[in-house]
Amino acid sequence: MTAPTTTDPAPDGRVRRPVRTPRHDPADRPLLVIWEATRACALACVHCRAEAAPGRDPRELDTAEATRLMEQVAEFGRPAPIFVITGGDCFERADLAELVRRGRALGLPVAVSPSGTARLTREALVVLREAGVTSLSLSVDGADAATHDGFRRVPHTFARTMAGWRTARELGLKVQINTTVARHDVEQLPDIAALVHREGAMTWSGFMLVPTGRGADLGPLTAAEVEDVLNLFYDLGQVVPVKTTEGHHFRRVALQRTVLERRGADHVAVLGLGPLYERLRARSIELGLLGAAERRRRPPISVSSANGFVFVSHTGTVHPSGFLPVPAGNVRTAPLTEIYRTSKLFRALRDPARLQGRCGACEYATICGGSRSRAYGATGDLFAEEPWCAYRPGKLPYAVDVEALLRSA
Ligand code: SF4
Numbered sequence: 001m002t003a004p005t006t007t008d009p010a011p012d013g014r015v016r017r018p019v020r021t022p023r024h025d026p027a028d029r030p031l032l033v034i035w036e037a038t039r040a041c042a043l044a045c046v047h048c049r050a051e052a053a054p055g056r057d058p059r060e061l062d063t064a065e066a067t068r069l070m071e072q073v074a075e076f077g078r079p080a081p082i083f084v085i086t087g088g089d090c091f092e093r094a095d096l097a098e099l100v101r102r103g104r105a106l107g108l109p110v111a112v113s114p115s116g117t118a119r120l121t122r123e124a125l126v127v128l129r130e131a132g133v134t135s136l137s138l139s140v141d142g143a144d145a146a147t148h149d150g151f152r153r154v155p156h157t158f159a160r161t162m163a164g165w166r167t168a169r170e171l172g173l174k175v176q177i178n179t180t181v182a183r184h185d186v187e188q189l190p191d192i193a194a195l196v197h198r199e200g201a202m203t204w205s206g207f208m209l210v211p212t213g214r215g216a217d218l219g220p221l222t223a224a225e226v227e228d229v230l231n232l233f234y235d236l237g238q239v240v241p242v243k244t245t246e247g248h249h250f251r252r253v254a255l256q257r258t259v260l261e262r263r264g265a266d267h268v269a270v271l272g273l274g275p276l277y278e279r280l281r282a283r284s285i286e287l288g289l290l291g292a293a294e295r296r297r298r299p300p301i302s303v304s305s306a307n308g309f310v311f312v313s314h315t316g317t318v319h320p321s322g323f324l325p326v327p328a329g330n331v332r333t334a335p336l337t338e339i340y341r342t343s344k345l346f347r348a349l350r351d352p353a354r355l356q357g358r359c360g361a362c363e364y365a366t367i368c369g370g371s372r373s374r375a376y377g378a379t380g381d382l383f384a385e386e387p388w389c390a391y392r393p394g395k396l397p398y399a400v401d402v403e404a405l406l407r408s409a
Contacts, residue, residue, distance in 0.1 A: 018258040019251045019367050019409050020301040026308035027350050029076040030340060031301075034084045034322060035069065036314045037061075037099070040092035042117045042154065056092060060314045063095045065332065067102050069312060072336040074106040083108040084137075086322075088314070089115035091124060097131040104132035111135040111176075116152065116161035125167050135174035135202065138165055142184070143191035151184055165199055174202040178245065181229055182209050186221060186276070189229065190284040193236045197289065204240050206233055208247035208388060210323035211377040223390035228277035231257070231267065235281060237297040239289050244300065246323060246371040249389045251300050252364040255409075259401045270397070302367045302409065306349035310340050320349055323373035326382065349382070357385025362393040363402060367409050 022031055040056040061069060073083050083103050090096055091114050103110040112133055114120055128136070138161050142148035145158035152158075168175050177196050179185070185192070189206075196204045206229070209220060221229070230253040233242045237254075244250040260267045268277070284290045303309055305320035306328075312318055316331040318339045328346055329339035340346055348354055349372055352365040359370045360383075370386025378387045396402060 017408065018254040018299050018405060020299045021367075021409055022301065022303065022308055026303060028341060030081045030310045031303055031308045032084060032310075033073050033081045033336070034086055034309075034311045035061075035066070036312065036322065037066070037085050037087055037090045037096070038092050039088040039314050041087055041089040041115050042119075057314055061316050061331075063098065065316065066095075066099055069316070069331050069336065070099070070103045070106050070108060072331065073108055075335070075337050076340075078107070080106075080108050082111055082134075084111045084113060086113040087115065089117060089119065091115070091117070091119035097127050100128060100131035100133050109134045111137065113137045113178075114164070115139075116157040116164060117154075118160065120160050120164040122167045125164065125171055125173070129171050129173060133173065135176060136168050137176035137178055137205075138168075139178045139180070140165075140192060140195065141180045143188040143195060147185055147188060151180070162199075165201075169200055175200075176203040176205060177201045178205045178207055180207045180209060181221070181247075183221065186225070186229065187279070187283075189232060190236075190280055190287055190289060193240050193242075193284065193289055194287045196240045202241065203243055205243045205245050206247060207245040208371065208374070210246050210371065210373045221388070223388050224274050225276050226388045227253070227271065227390045228274050228280065231271065231273055231277055232280045232284065235290055236284060241298045243298075246321070246373055247388075248304055248368045248371055249364075249386065249391065251302055252368045252389075252391060254300055255364065255367070255402065255405055256396055259396070259398050259405065262401070263398055265397075304349075304369055305372050306340075306346040310336070310346075312336065318343075320346060321373045323371075324376055324382075326376065354383045355385075356381070356383050358389070358391065358393055359383075359385045362391070363399075363406065364391075367406065 038056050038060055070083060073081055090112050100110050110133055112128060140148060140161060141151045148158035149155050165175055179192055230247060230250045233250060234253055234257050236242050257267055260270055305324055310318060311322040312331060317327045318329050318331060318336060319327060326345060328343040352369060355365055355369060359365055370389055372382055374388055375384040375386055376382050
């Protein structure tokens with residue numbers, strides 16, 4: 001009897017696609033435009049990309065310039081990219097609700113990403129909902145106040161975030177929870193997943209730390225530990241809608257796990273997962289998150305820096321990611337559409353042939369490619385191999401299955 005391949009339907013009749021790809025060409029139109037509205041923030045988080053400061057920078061894009069930026073985003077065409085207003089703390093901008101209204105009038109889905117400060121009140125969320133905000137993301141970097149507040153370096157941040165989360169849900173807003181995966185909270189990931197499961201969220205995004213901004217001072221995980229975490233995320237996808245930020249090799253893990261499941265192979269042995277995975281999985285089972293019949297999981301989408309994703313800084317500088325401090329232009333002097341589609345930097349980042357080391361030799365490069373932000377942060381080379389990936393190209397058995405799935409993606 002011939003063993004099933006991963007492009008065969010699963011026993012329930014569904015054809016599994018372990019990785020989603022955008023329906024349009026992501027080189028022509030991003031799915032996400034992230035705008036750093038300000039760097040001002042009352043918090044002083046240990047990992048802060050923006051190295052946020054208490055006061056606003058006079059060089060920030062003003063209301064008219066931000067409106068022009070949103071017009072440029074609308075010019076990408078439909079369906080319009082999601083316009084995410086982040087910071088710092090976007091609540092530090094008095095014109096936030098007005099900007100949301102203008103973005104919505106231009107046909108943009110507008111999301112906000114506030115900090116867990118005293119400004120995150122019911123009144124503020126009601127104003128944003130009435131202005132037309134479609135979703136909101138909040139950071140939860142620990143399963144309890146001691147861990148989260150220690151990371152955010154301001155007391156009561158956890159309580160404020162939890163209150164904001166519940167209020168946003170009550171108001172009918174979609175909520176994404178972001179969790180920085182680092183030494184301080186890695187053992188708590190199952191407990192954070194349980195929190196997400198209990199409170200409800202549209203997405204839980206595990207942010208794989210990039211050594212930039214204040215994050216450069218945090219103790220990194222090893223590449224083997226990151227494999228353990230990504231495999232746990234795959235398991236937790238049964239019960240919570242998990243995605244990763246700057247963890248592109250989650251797509252490789254999702255594809256490998258699909259292959260191994262269909263082949264009935266032991267993923268722990270084949271992938272060589274370590275004691276961290278065993279501990280996290282045991283805790284997840286203890287919390288009742290795993291072990292039931294598999295439910296619907298949302299496959300990760302193949303989007304990366306400059307390829308579906310673009311970041312605009314508080315001064316209008318365009319970057320492939322908020323964690324990649326290499327500029328491609330400035331929206332004050334050139335349209336975002338032009339910079340995104342034609343700049344040398346963005347075009348180079350879309351070319352898998354530029355990748356070096358293991359990423360350059362990897363069969364998963366077209367759906368993964370590694371975090372260019374972390375490669376740059378660790379080595380100063382944009383195209384160096386991903387330092388947080390332990391995969392050796394060609395190592396997984398069932399190459400025919402992998403090839404078939406990669407072709408279908
Ligand atoms: S070697 Fe690079 S391209 Fe391959 S899975 Fe790892 S990060 Fe992705």
